Amino acid sequence: MTFLGPTTALCRRPAHRFLLGLSAGCLVAAAVTASAAAVSTATLLEQMTDLAGLAEFPSPAYTCKQFSSYDQASKSPAQEWFANNDCGQYLRVEDRAGRKEHVMMDAAGPGAIVRIWSANPAGTVRIYLDGAEQPVIEAAMSDLLGGKFPGLPRPIAGEYSKGWNLYFPIPYAKSCKVTSDKGGFYYHVNYRTYPAGTEVESFNAGQIKSLAARIEQLGARLASPRGKASEFGGLTEEYTVDVPAGETVRQEFEGPKAFVRSVARLEAKDREAALRGLIVKVTFDGEGCVEAPLGDFFGSAPGVNAYAALPLGMTKEGDLYCHWFMPFKESAVIELINHTKDLVRLSGEIVLKDHAWTERTMHFHAKWRAEFDVPTRPMQDWNYLTAKGQGVFAGVSFAIDNPVKDWWGEGDEKIYVDGETFPSHFGTGTEDYYGYAWCWPAVFTHAYHAQPRCDGPANYGRTSVNRFHVVDCIPFTKNFKFDMELWHWNATCKVNMAAVAYWYARPGATDGFKPIRAEETVLRPMPVYVVPRVAGAIEGETMKILRVTGVAEPQDWANASAGRHLWWHAGMKPDDTLVVSFDAPKAGKYRVFGRFLKARDYGIHQLAINGQKFGEPADFYNPEVRPSSERDLGVFELKAGVNEFSATVVGANEKAIKSYMFGLDYLLLKPAE
The missing domain is CATH 2.60.120.260 (Galactose-binding domain-like)
Structure with a gap:
């Protein structure tokens, strides 16, 4: 593919075409499910890697909520809103068969568990479905969440930077109860609830054996989430484009199509500054849907920080890949805006497919916000995303500049769906939301979450984390709000924060993001960390x-x-x-x-x-x-x-x-x- 470079110098920022047109006749049509199948373990396993499915509003519809050990003293913004006793909180403790069982979840069906997390799993976990007296799963919690339960190995479950995660879905037709015979631990249980009458086949233990081949394939896909270009089909076009300082390049596409894969390699005098200073904007069908610095959009910032997740990732050589499925009905416009002082060269490839637009199809959205010199007191709820319309929340990447070693992420996630006055997701700590635990600075990567960067010592410096919601995505029909508490151990310092939210929405949806200003994209230097010492201590x-x-x-x-x-x-x-x-x-x-x-x-x-x-x-x-x-x-x-x-x-x-x-x-x- 040949790029067209700048042709004229204008006082206003000029826009230049950077891609040639693509031949629709070479593209492969994407299949669209005509009707909803029954919900089962098998269908949920398929959804765990189905990024195209995120672009269709769910059918059958469902809600996604969370049980957790959050401090229940938090009743409202006026009452203990930042209370932090987030360990060992349960719905109740039951006497069963001569033992105490701490109830973590008790939900009416039809529904499905889609994620369980803990910082310190304890005791024997039991999962009871549909009112049965005997559990369908009974295991050491550390085995079930740690990838040691037979048939559910890493990375479907596993410990990553002290956080224990299980991503195996467990559907139920009537009800689900999750307990442990020990207390004193942190936990999340994310679960779906379908409308009454939805056909759901409840999980049974024999399915781990009968679905062993699918589970093995799923594990292999999650272990190698970058995949191969040949797996995506469609038409692959290579590109190279130079974006001069202060200028914009632009490319238009005709629909109905979908972007299914892209790879970008950036060359610049200062690569870290360029990854923050080069803005990618995408307009689908006349609606501004994407606006973020290139590096932040690809899930880790600032700079290149290697990690491999299912929708996004970076290699240590500097290849940035994107697998988000991005359909459009009539047109798409990609713009690259260079806010840096130097020329930036971008090269790579884009893969497109024909895609039939339906009444359930949604546009992909990704937008960035940043705030600088934010005092850590008073505590506050820092907004990741506020959106109106119908859509599905699919994840976030977050970066923080922390001038001290103290832990910055004691704050909990609070997610409100469709006008909720109290969050249906109330978390237990920022790192817990991102799937790790105990303020742990070790970098890690997984198909659904990662900590690609943590400078140190301890939690000093620049840290980058992300989490992508695929099987645990959160649908909304009217509105959506995601706040994360800023709850820092150090009460006197100031931090810089930036986040990209990823979501899908039907045409006409709106959000609360403001256009990115050039001055926001300038990286602030980190203060040199000086170790405090008391003489003679x-x-x-x-x-x-x-x-x-x-x-x-x-x-x-x-x-x-x-x-x-x-x-x-x-x-x-x-x-x-x-x-x-x-x-x-x-x-x-x-x-x-x-x-x-x-x-x-x-x-x-x-x-x-x-x-x-x-x-x-x-x-x-x-x-x-x-x-x-x-x-x-x-x-x-x-x-x-x-x-x-x-x-x-x-x-x-x-x-x-x-x-x-x-x-x-x-x-x-x-x-x-």
Whole structure:
């Protein structure tokens, strides 16, 4: 394919044609389902990789909602809206067969589970369908979500950056209940509900064996989501185009057709700046549907950050691919707008097919918003998407510039569909929505979600995450709103945020996005991270653990001396003790100072040195994570060399989550006069 370059210089930004016309006679027609089939495990498995199906409003129709362990103290924006006790919340606890079962989900059918996530799966999970007394699935939750359940291997299920995800669909005709015989964990259960009378074939355990070939094929597709060009059919056209600084190039297409695949390779003097500064705009049938920086549109920003998902991805060599299915009835216009100071060259290929437009067909949408120097307090709901019309939400990619090591993503997703006054998706943490957990900085990739970039140390720097809703897409008939809480551990810093929302909508739909301004596309430099250190401090994370009940280990904490502290965080109860050692340079009397961590799930502890208690037990509860002031612990007779520091659990503040945690930042020794 030959590109036409700029032909004239105008005072206004000129637009130039960059693709030649395509021959419709070479294209392959896409099939359109004439009528809805019964819902079954088999049909849902097909939908897990059917990106073309996202472009047709569902038939039979359904809603998609979420059960979760969100803090139920959150009642409204005026009542505990940012409450954060998101662990161990259940619908109820039932007595069954002599055991306690914590009910995570209880829904009337017809419907289908389409995703289960947990940060810390516990106990035996049981899934009861259609009022049966015996579960259709009974397994260790960590096996079912971790890819170890027979017949449901990775990547259909698996642990990714500490998040456990199951994407195997479980349909039910009448009802579904999900329980665990252990409590104390985080969870999401995403599920569909179909209209009464919809024909649904309930899942049974034998289907894992009878559908083994399909499940194996599905697993292979999810494991290699980029696929091959030959799999897409249609007509492939190659292109190369130069976009001068400050200019626009343009190409028109005639319908009815659909874009089914594209690959882009970018060359520029500053590639990272160009991926943010080159804007892709797409107009379908006269409606502006896509407007985003090129790199953000392809699911990770800024720069090239390798990952492979089903609809989008990037290779380490810099190939950007898109598999979103984009139909149009009469026309499509693609524009590339260069907001950078240098020429940008784009090359690659586009694949089109003929596609029959129906009364259910929807346009693809992808739009970007960014906000800079956003203070982390007061907390707020940051909007990903507000849309009106009929459509289907299909995902989001998100990028944040974080100037500190502290965790930026404690906030929950809140999704409102068709005028809901309370969200039908209320999450448990930003990373939980994106399918990982525990603020984990390790990059990962999966067909449906990824963390392609996290600079570090810890959560400092630029981070990019995404999640794509395919079998768990969220239909709406009138309107849709997706907010994500900005809930940062650091109450005094400012962050930069950018997001691309992906959705489908019938013609005439509207959204709340504003046109992208050139100044918004300029990358802000990250401040250099300086590790804070207290002179002479004996760092808690470097002390040798002599005795402990439960788990104690170093944890990154931006406000700590040296950026870490010793975190005692699991398996303890009142009267349990943590004992660590520290060295004194010589025998004698020392005044000892210490600094500790305070948070909502920290306990009351009796502190001691060499068995000598100092003062009354200390209460380390605080609604937010923060350091204590440096405490004067008193004067102690220390031995030359090894001495012992201990913390014993006494209890917890009445307002605290009863986890009894403890954090030691440092001790500081000063010779006593």
